[in-house]
Amino acid sequence: MDSHTVPQxxxxxxxxxxxxxxxxxxxQLEPGTRFTPAAQQLxxxxxxxxxxxDEKGQVFVETAHSANQQHGCAQSTRLEKVHPLKSNNVRPSNGCMLCGSGVADKPALMTHLDDQVLVPKTHPRITLRGKLDSCIxxxxxxxxEMRHQPELLQGFMADIRSYLGQILQAEVTGQALPEPMLGEFSSDTVHQWSHNPLKHLGHDHMLPDVIYGELVAQLNYLRALxxxxxxxATQVFIDHSMQLSSGGIDRNDIVAGLNRLSSAVYVVMIxxxxxxxGQDSVLGGLAHGTA
Incomplete structure (x- = not known):
């Protein structure tokens, strides 16, 4: 979100x-921020x-608790401080993946694969997380750089950033990863746009070129990342014990999601x-679902 005054x-x-x-x-929003009924419904x-x-970067979540009232207990909420990068304050354990034993002091050459297991930093999934970190x-x-672009494009970029975070969350937790969306547009729709942009977006395919300027170059670099x-991800999750023709991919959802996400970035670039x-009439069509 941009660093500007957030409305009440x-x-x-x-x-x-x-x-x-x-x-x-x-x-994430400032404590005390409220929502209109339509926003809350969304x-x-x-x-x-x-x-x-808050202004110090401290992060809080709302937790329910029971308060004693004159005629019984009433349920209310309060803010509880949590780790900024997690949803809880649980300290990870240090079980070594190599030896299976607990580690009293985490070595500099090891890191957490999850809340239970330590692995060497050369582990392929840690390499993938590093690439995700750079991409995010x-x-x-x-x-x-897109703060002065039309609101629809800013919203699309917020979706792309959010999805990259969702990929990281899915990889760490093992949760299933859905396909990405741009606003209300499905992954399949965006994929069609990217394969025939002249038909759907009014401009043909683009190759990297200085004539398109800095913003397009930045978006194209993001697409390449x-x-x-x-x-x-394909290298990390492929099952080399299976024939490639049989589709031996663990976490195919992550690989497929990244494939569709690159198409989404390409669409935003165009x-x-x-x-x-000044050829932004197509945005009006997208806003009204007529692309």
Whole structure:
């Protein structure tokens, strides 16, 4: 989200512009922020968790507790401080993947694969997480460069950033990963746009070229980073004991999700170029679902 004054009441349009509204996602706002009924309904429908972040960067979640009242117990909520990168304050255990024993002091050459197991930092899944970290960081830089682009494109970029975080969450926790969306548009729809952009978006395929300018170049580099992530994920999760023709891929959801995400970035790249050249009528069509 941009570093600007957040309105006291968050609207549905504000949520769509500044946050990724993926199913089961998470957003962070200042404590005391309230939502319009339509915004609250959107959060409920998408099952999006709201975490609260104060001016010191401390993160809080709402927890339910029972309060004694004159005529019995009433349920209310309060804010509980949690680790900024987690949803709880549980300290991970240090079980070594190599020897199976507990480790009193975590060595510098090892890190947590999850809350239970330590692995060497050369573990393939740790390499994948490092690539994800770099990709997320660059995605945020691109978001900063797009602050003056149309709201629809800003919302699309928020969806892309949110999905990268969801990939990391799914890889760490083992949760299933759905396919990405751009706003209300499904992965299949975005995939069709990317394969025939002239038909659906009014501009043909683009190759890297200085004539398109800095923003398009940044978006294209982000697309390339996502493609690189897809290749790394394939290397990490492929089952070499099976024939490739049999589809021996563990976590095919992550590999497939990255494949579709690169298409989404490519679509945003084409739309950004059109907007820079005053050919943004296609955005109006997308906003009204007529693309």
């Amino acid at each position: 009441f968050i609207t549905e349009d504000y949520l769509r512009q500044h946050f990724g509204m993926r199913q089961g996602g998470e957003i 959060l409920n429908e998408r099952q999006i968790t709201v975490r609260w972040r 960081s660059y995605c945020v830089l691109v978001q900063c 996502v493609r690189e992530l897809e290749l790394v 739309l950004a170029w059109q907007c820079q050249n």
